[in-house]
Amino acid sequence: MIRMFERHKIRSVAEMDGMWDFEPATGSAGRLPRRYRTRMHVPGAWESHPDFRTWRGRGYFRRAVHCERDGAIRLVFKGISHTGVVYWDGKKVGRHYNAFTPFAIEIPSVQAGAHTLVVEVDNTFGPHSALHIPNDYYCYGGLTRPVAVESIGDVFVERILATPRRQGRDWSLDVRIDLKNIGRKPFFGSLDVAVAGKTVGRPFRIGPRKTAELAETLRFTDVAAWSPDTPILHTLGVTLRDGEGRACDDLIERVGFREIKIKGRKILLNNREIKLRGFNRHEDAADFGCAVPVEVMTQDLDLMTDMNANFVRTSHYPNDERFLDMCDERGILVWEENHARALMADTMKLEAFPKQIADCDREMVINHYNHPSIILWGVFNECESFTALGRRHYEASVKRIRALDASRPLTSASCYPEKDITLDLFDIVSFNRYVGWYGGERDRIRPELDKLLAWIRKDGNGNKPFIMSEFGAGAIPGWRAARRTKWTEEFQADLLGASLDVYLNHPRVNGVALWQFCDVRVCEEWFHSRPRCMNNKGVVDEHRRPKLAYDIVKSAFDAAR
Numbered sequence: 001m002i003r004m005f006e007r008h009k010i011r012s013v014a015e016m017d018g019m020w021d022f023e024p025a026t027g028s029a030g031r032l033p034r035r036y037r038t039r040m041h042v043p044g045a046w047e048s049h050p051d052f053r054t055w056r057g058r059g060y061f062r063r064a065v066h067c068e069r070d071g072a073i074r075l076v077f078k079g080i081s082h083t084g085v086v087y088w089d090g091k092k093v094g095r096h097y098n099a100f101t102p103f104a105i106e107i108p109s110v111q112a113g114a115h116t117l118v119v120e121v122d123n124t125f126g127p128h129s130a131l132h133i134p135n136d137y138y139c140y141g142g143l144t145r146p147v148a149v150e151s152i153g154d155v156f157v158e159r160i161l162a163t164p165r166r167q168g169r170d171w172s173l174d175v176r177i178d179l180k181n182i183g184r185k186p187f188f189g190s191l192d193v194a195v196a197g198k199t200v201g202r203p204f205r206i207g208p209r210k211t212a213e214l215a216e217t218l219r220f221t222d223v224a225a226w227s228p229d230t231p232i233l234h235t236l237g238v239t240l241r242d243g244e245g246r247a248c249d250d251l252i253e254r255v256g257f258r259e260i261k262i263k264g265r266k267i268l269l270n271n272r273e274i275k276l277r278g279f280n281r282h283e284d285a286a287d288f289g290c291a292v293p294v295e296v297m298t299q300d301l302d303l304m305t306d307m308n309a310n311f312v313r314t315s316h317y318p319n320d321e322r323f324l325d326m327c328d329e330r331g332i333l334v335w336e337e338n339h340a341r342a343l344m345a346d347t348m349k350l351e352a353f354p355k356q357i358a359d360c361d362r363e364m365v366i367n368h369y370n371h372p373s374i375i376l377w378g379v380f381n382e383c384e385s386f387t388a389l390g391r392r393h394y395e396a397s398v399k400r401i402r403a404l405d406a407s408r409p410l411t412s413a414s415c416y417p418e419k420d421i422t423l424d425l426f427d428i429v430s431f432n433r434y435v436g437w438y439g440g441e442r443d444r445i446r447p448e449l450d451k452l453l454a455w456i457r458k459d460g461n462g463n464k465p466f467i468m469s470e471f472g473a474g475a476i477p478g479w480r481a482a483r484r485t486k487w488t489e490e491f492q493a494d495l496l497g498a499s500l501d502v503y504l505n506h507p508r509v510n511g512v513a514l515w516q517f518c519d520v521r522v523c524e525e526w527f528h529s530r531p532r533c534m535n536n537k538g539v540v541d542e543h544r545r546p547k548l549a550y551d552i553v554k555s556a557f558d559a560a561r
C-alpha cells in the first residue's frame with residue numbers, strides 16, 4: 001500500500017511490495033551482482049534480517065517487473081535509506097539521496113514483457129552524506145518505504161498543489177497542475193478538475209520534452225471545512241484527455257479546507273485559536289527499523305489519541321505519506337520538518353550539504369503540500385543557529401520553503417538560548433529544554449522558562465507564538481524503583497508530570513511536543529553511552545508498551561483540552 005487512498009482510476013500502478021532478491025555489495029559501486037543469496041521484504045530495513053542487523057554498507061535489491069504494454073513507465077520510490085542508484089535492465093536510470101523524501105524516474109519507451117529492476121542502496125556515513133550522519137536516531141538501510149511502477153503516456157499529470165483560502169464563510173481553492181511531456185511530439189489536449197461538486201475544464205498544449213504548469217481557482221460558498229474536530233477531506237481529481245477527448249491519465253489528491261494564520265501571539269486555524277499538545281515521533285519500530293508498517297503507524301496514532309494528544313512533530317525529517325494521510329483523516333495536527341538534526345559547521349561545510357538540504361526542502365514541500373494536517377514547517381533542529389555560517393543556511397532554507405509554500409508558518413527548534421541568532425527568520429519561536437534531565441532541578445522548570453521568554457522578548461521576538469518543542473526524561477522500560485531515581489519509569493513520570501504542569505498552563509506557551517513518543521535505536525557510532533544504544537525517552541518503548549508516564553501524560557493532556 002503506497003497511500004491510504006486511491007490516487008488513480010485511469011493510470012495503472014503496480015505496487016512492488018513483497019520479496020526482492022538481496023545481495024550485500026562487496027565490489028565497487030555499480031558492479032551489479034551475478035548472484036543474490038538472500039531474499040528480503042520491501043518495504044523493509046535490512047537490519048530486520050538476522051544476517052544484517054548492524055550492516056552499514058551497500059547492498060543490491062532486485063526484482064522482475066512485467067510490463068503489460070509497450071510505452072513509458074514511471075518508477076516511484078517513496079523512500080530509500082539513505083541513497084539509491086536505480087538500474088533498469090542493467091542500465092543506470094537514476095539516483096536519489098535521502099531516506100525521507102520520495103522521487104520518481106520516467107523511462108520513455110519500454111517494451112511489453114519481462115524486465116529487471118535493481119537498486120543499489122547505501123547507508124554508509126562520510127562526506128557523501130551530509131544529512132544522514134551518526135546521530136541520536138539510527139540510519140537504517142534498504143528500500144524502507146513503498147515502491148511502485150506506473151504505466152504512463154508520454155504526457156502525464158506529475159503533481160497537483162492545492163491551496164485553500166478562506167474568505168469569510170466562503171472558500172477558494174487555488175489549484176496548480178504540473179504536467180510533463182516526455183515524448184518527442186507536442187500534445188494538444190484538455191484537463192478536467194473536479195473537487196467538492198465543482199468541475200472545470202480547459203484545453204492546453206505542451207511541447208515535446210517540456211513541462212507545463214496550469215492554474216485554476218475554484219470558489220465555494222458552502223463547502224465543509226477541515227479542522228481537528230471535523231477532519232473533512234475532499235477528493236480532488238484531475239483527468240487528462242487527448243485531442244479526441246479520450247481520458248489518458250489522471251491523478252487524485254485529497255484536500256482539506258483549512259487555513260493557518262499567525263495573529264500576534266496566537267496560532268489560528270480557520271480563525272480559531274489552537275493549542276498544541278503532543279509528541280515528537282521518530283519513524284522507528286522494534287523489529288522494522290524506520291520501515292514502520294502501516295499497522296504500527298495506525299497503532300501509534302491510536303495511542304497518541306488515547307493520550308488525548310492533538311499534535312505530532314515529525315522529528316527530524318519528512319514522514320511517510322501514509323502516516324500523514326492518517327493524520328489528515330484523524331485531524332491530528334503536524335509539524336513536519338526538513339531533515340537536519342544537530343548539523344554543525346563541519347557538516348554544513350561539506351560540499352554535499354547545500355544540494356542535499358535544498359533537495360530535501362523542495363521534495364518535502366512539493367510532495368506533502370496538500371496534507372491539511374501539516375500546519376507548519378520546521379526548519380533545522382538544534383543546528384548551528386548561533387554563527388553567521390549557520391544563519392546563512394537557515395536563511396536559505398527559510399527562503400526556499402517560503403517560496404514553495406506561502407500558506408504555512410515556519411518555525412525551528414533551537415536549544416541555544418541567549419546565543420541563537422535566527423529567531424527573527426521564523427513565525428513561531430520554538431525551544432527544546434530538558435530542565436531536570438540534562439541539568440537543573442524540577443523546581444527550575446518554570447523559572448527557566450520565564451528566563452528564556454524574557455531573553456526571547458529582549459531578542460525582539462516576544463510577539464510571536466511559542467512552542468516547547470522538546471522536553472522529557474529517559475526511562476529504561478520496566479525498570480521500577482521506589483527510590484524514583486534517574487532512568488526509572490517513576491523518575492520519567494515525575495519529571496514529565498512536573499514539566500507538563502508548567503508548560504501546558506503557562507500563558508505564553510501555544511503548544512508542547514514532549515520528547516518522545518517511543519524509544520528508538522541510536523547510532524552506536526554517535527552515542528554508544530546511551531543505555532541499550534537506544535534513546536529511552538519514549539512514553540512507550542520500541543514495542544509500544546506503555547511506561548508509567550503514559551497515564552501521567554494522558555491525564556495532563558486531558559486536563560489541557
Ligand code: ADA
Nearest residue numbers: 136341381382432470535537
Ligand atoms: C535533542 C534532540 C533530540 C534528542 C534529544 C535527547 O533535543 O533534538 O533529537 O536527541 O535531544 O534525547 O537528548
